Amino acid sequence: MQLYGLKNCDTCRKALKSLPTAVLVDVRAEGVPAEILERAHAEFGSALLNTRSTTWRQLSAEERAKPELTLLSEHPTLMKRPLIDRDGELFLSWSKEVQAALA
Incomplete structure (x- = not known):
């Protein structure tokens, strides 16, 4: 299991x-x-992008207009955390639902 x-x-x-x-x-x-x-x-869409992060607030309007995947590869700290990969199944965040699914 990988936790990004x-x-x-x-x-x-x-x-x-x-x-x-x-x-x-x-x-x-x-x-x-x-x-x-x-x-x-593909699975989580724009929910993967953390627009409340410090990194997001420091980006210019021009940078924010880039495609989400480009932003996430250039600034990996923009990703909502954690992203958990359990044998190919992905989970985003550490919500009660994710905790129950991984228990």
């Missing part, structure tokens, strides 16, 4: 603590593989 997130993100830490078999992939250091990003975008 940030090592200093509180939500990612909570998820890792609850999922002892998960391996953290720090998106700031390692990025997100293009294949995973494309699958996640």
